[in-house]
Amino acid sequence: MNxxxxxxxxxxxxxxxxxxxxxxxxxxxxxLEDGVISDFDTTQAMIYYLxxxxxxxxxxxxxxSKPRVIVGVPSTVTExxxxxxxxxxxxxxxxxxxxxxxxxxxxxxxxLPIEEASGNMILDIGGGTTGIAVISLGDVVVDKTLKVGxxxxxxxxxxxxxxxxxxxxxxxxxxxxxxALGSAMPLEEERTVDLQGRDLLSGLPKSxxxxxxxxxxxxxxxxxxxxxxxxxxxEETPPELVSDILVSGLYISGxxxxxxxxxxxxxxxxxxxxxxxEEPLSAVARGTAEMLDHIELLERIQRGWxxxxxx
Numbered sequence: 001m002n003x004x005x006x007x008x009x010x011x012x013x014x015x016x017x018x019x020x021x022x023x024x025x026x027x028x029x030x031x032l033e034d035g036v037i038s039d040f041d042t043t044q045a046m047i048y049y050l051x052x053x054x055x056x057x058x059x060x061x062x063x064x065s066k067p068r069v070i071v072g073v074p075s076t077v078t079e080x081x082x083x084x085x086x087x088x089x090x091x092x093x094x095x096x097x098x099x100x101x102x103x104x105x106x107x108x109x110x111x112l113p114i115e116e117a118s119g120n121m122i123l124d125i126g127g128g129t130t131g132i133a134v135i136s137l138g139d140v141v142v143d144k145t146l147k148v149g150x151x152x153x154x155x156x157x158x159x160x161x162x163x164x165x166x167x168x169x170x171x172x173x174x175x176x177x178x179x180a181l182g183s184a185m186p187l188e189e190e191r192t193v194d195l196q197g198r199d200l201l202s203g204l205p206k207s208x209x210x211x212x213x214x215x216x217x218x219x220x221x222x223x224x225x226x227x228x229x230x231x232x233x234x235e236e237t238p239p240e241l242v243s244d245i246l247v248s249g250l251y252i253s254g255x256x257x258x259x260x261x262x263x264x265x266x267x268x269x270x271x272x273x274x275x276x277x278e279e280p281l282s283a284v285a286r287g288t289a290e291m292l293d294h295i296e297l298l299e300r301i302q303r304g305w306x307x308x309x310x311x
Contacts, residue, residue: 001029001042008045020170034147035074035102035129036081040088047092066095070288070298072102074129076145098298100291102126102284103133104140106253109287110277114138119241120248121272123230124284125256127151130226132233134241138297141241144233148226150256153178153219160218161197165208169197179258181212184223184265223262227269234270249273253283 001008003025010018019028031043051067069089073082082099089097106124107114114120115138124131127150134142157174161167173195181191192211199206230250234242250272252263257280266274277283291298 001027001045003027006041008042008049011046011049016172019172033128035126035145036077037084037088040084043084044088044092047089047094051093066093068096068098068292069094070098070100070105070291072100072105072284072288074131074145075101075103075133075140075143076129098291100288100298101131101133101140101143102129103131103143103145104135105287105291106131106277106283107133107135107251107287108290109283109285110251110253112251118248119237119244121233121237121245121250123226123250123252125149125226125252125254126284127255130229130254130256132226132230134233134237134245136241136244138300141238142233142236144229146226146229148222149254150175150178152222153182153256153259156218156222157215160214161195161210162200164214165195165197165206165210166200167195167197167206167208168200169195173197177210177215178219181210181215182219182258183212183216183260183262184220185261185268186216187212187260219259223259223265227266230266230270234272245272247273249275251275251277253277253280255281 009026015028022028029039029042031037031039031046037043054067071085071089073085085099086097103122103124104114107120107122110122112120112122112135114135117137120135122133122135128147130146130149132144133140154171154175157177158169158171161169161174177193177195180193190212192209194207195210196205196207198204234245237245250266250270252274257276263274263276
């Protein structure tokens with residue numbers, strides 16, 4: 001975003017490529033932090049961009065002037081935070097806004113039979129939050145949401161480079177390192193890459209070789225935090241549903257699911273089968289898309305949110 005004109009210059013992947021490389025009058029802004037709105041104006045601009053992009057892509061077939069919008073949020077959002085999402089969406093051009101829990105959307109997008117009388121466990125590792133839920137009969141039975149996710153792992157790597165190598169690296173570089181080398185258990189063939197940054201002692205450029213073993217060591221505290229929350233969720237689950245989970249397993253979605261060997265790590269520590277869903281990055285988005293075709297489910301979920309707000 002241009003700080004002077006407040007004009008949005010890029011969104012999404014294009015904006016990510018500009019992080020740390022912009023002139024003084026251009027700033028990269030994260031509209032969402034820890035799963036909630038941190039900057040109302042840029043969130044509104046982002047939603048407007050997405051609606052406008054959808055219009056441009058669909059205008060060859062049909063035109064939607066004011067669309068229905070479904071937004072996935074963590075279950076721990078407050079009424080004020082929820083209302084901020086609704087307001088930002090309506091100002092950006094939405095005719096009707098539905099709020100759904102990200103874990104429920106992830107379960108639907110992953111193809112889990114959530115409407116059946118059986119236990120389905122989903123663990124969705126997003127950027128700012130991790131949602132853990134046990135779902136049965138179309139509703140959440142056990143819910144755990146942590147303000148810990150992929151961003152925390154990226155910060156772990158930044159801190160590791162500072163503490164071990166006295167080196168300052170950029171957030172994008174740390175995230176690229178997490179994607180390339182991140183793992184939860186030893187790999188068949190450990191890898192190394194050259195890492196460039198600034199020496200904190202001399203202030204000059206510095207390059208070191210860092211291995212997948214070191215990246216695993218860096219992100220392990222965050223993985224262990226999520227592991228403990230998953231254990232707590234299983235302990236709170238009714239025995240009948242636990243027996244279902246022992247058969248159906250734990251499903252992992254979100255970008256964090258791409259950490260190598262994470263499924264094997266949790267099979268060992270949680271004692272349940274663990275499966276990574278197909279295309280985990282887009283599971284929540286797919287779930288919200290499917291909900292558009294089930295308005296009765298959306299309205300029921302919305303009533304649940306309204307009752308939660310009153311309580």
